[in-house]
Amino acid sequence: MPSDTEWTVVLDSHRQPVAAIAPGGAQLAEDVVVANAAVPVRDALRSEALAHATARTVVVVRRGESVVGVWAGEDLLHTLLRGVTRGSSMPGDLQLLGRIAKIDITRHCRHAEKGRTCAVVLVVPEKPETMPQCPAQHGIAVHAFEW
Numbered sequence: 001m002p003s004d005t006e007w008t009v010v011l012d013s014h015r016q017p018v019a020a021i022a023p024g025g026a027q028l029a030e031d032v033v034v035a036n037a038a039v040p041v042r043d044a045l046r047s048e049a050l051a052h053a054t055a056r057t058v059v060v061v062r063r064g065e066s067v068v069g070v071w072a073g074e075d076l077l078h079t080l081l082r083g084v085t086r087g088s089s090m091p092g093d094l095q096l097l098g099r100i101a102k103i104d105i106t107r108h109c110r111h112a113e114k115g116r117t118c119a120v121v122l123v124v125p126e127k128p129e130t131m132p133q134c135p136a137q138h139g140i141a142v143h144a145f146e147w
Contacts, residue, residue, distance in 0.1 A: 007070040009060050018106050018121050020058040020070060029072070030056030032106040037063040045080055048126035049105050053080055109134050110146040120145065 002008040002025040010019040020029040033049045061069040109118035120134040131145040
């Protein structure tokens with residue numbers, strides 16, 4: 001069950017974030033971007049993974065195997081538009097120090113037919129130019145991944 005006050009991050013069997021649920025279950029993240037806590041905020045904001053961020057994009061911050069934070073909503077979008085500077089009120093590089101280790105986008109296929117939705121999860125460092133084929137799901141025809 002989702003927390004009433006905090007984001008709930010869903011991990012797969014390999015302990016990788018695959019979904020994020022807003023406090024109280026209000027929304028499911030459209031895109032989950034996974035960033036290592038060692039990534040400087042400035043570099044994360046410039047990454048391809050956040051180039052197409054929307055109001056339903058969530059950044060899951062990890063330190064090793066642990067999820068240490070979630071960055072989402074108006075604060076994320078405002079910072080993407082404004083950027084981070086040393087004089088800003090945003091703590092910026094003080095929170096996420098170091099070099100880029102890994103930033104990935106986790107996205108669920110949006111293909112649906114006859115009331116069934118595709119269950120394929122794609123984890124990529126950036127949006128592919130050409131979408132890969134999704135394996136056939138029970139009751140769903142073979143199709144290209146729908147971003």
